[in-house]
Amino acid sequence: MARRMVMAPKKCTGCTSCSLTCAITYNNEFDLKKSHVQVKKNDLDGTFNIIFSSTCLSCGKCAEVCPSGCLSIIDSGNGGK
Ligand code: SF4
Numbered sequence: 001m002a003r004r005m006v007m008a009p010k011k012c013t014g015c016t017s018c019s020l021t022c023a024i025t026y027n028n029e030f031d032l033k034k035s036h037v038q039v040k041k042n043d044l045d046g047t048f049n050i051i052f053s054s055t056c057l058s059c060g061k062c063a064e065v066c067p068s069g070c071l072s073i074i075d076s077g078n079g080g081k
């Protein structure tokens with residue numbers, strides 16, 4: 001069954017746990033640039049943008065480690081119908 005990530009960006013603290021977890025899991029490197037998700041601070045208002053790459057596997061590992069409940073993964077079920 002297809003799954004997709006759901007975000008609540010207002011909850012994001014910018015801790016980058018999600019990004020590091022992905023980078024270590026899939027590239028075996030402690031390098032944020034090697035992650036399928038990037039967290040970027042908006043300097044205007046201090047909020048964070050969470051950007052998933054097209055290569056994201058929707059595995060949910062980043063959501064599992066997010067301490068703020070900002071990320072979750074849901075079954076997209078019948079293809080959005
Ligand atoms: S869902 Fe999986 S592949 Fe996608 S960013 Fe999160 S840990 Fe990486």
Ligand code: SF4
Nearest residue numbers: 012013015016018066
């Ligand atoms: S783990 Fe959650 S709170 Fe931390 S940067 Fe990622 S989305 Fe934001």
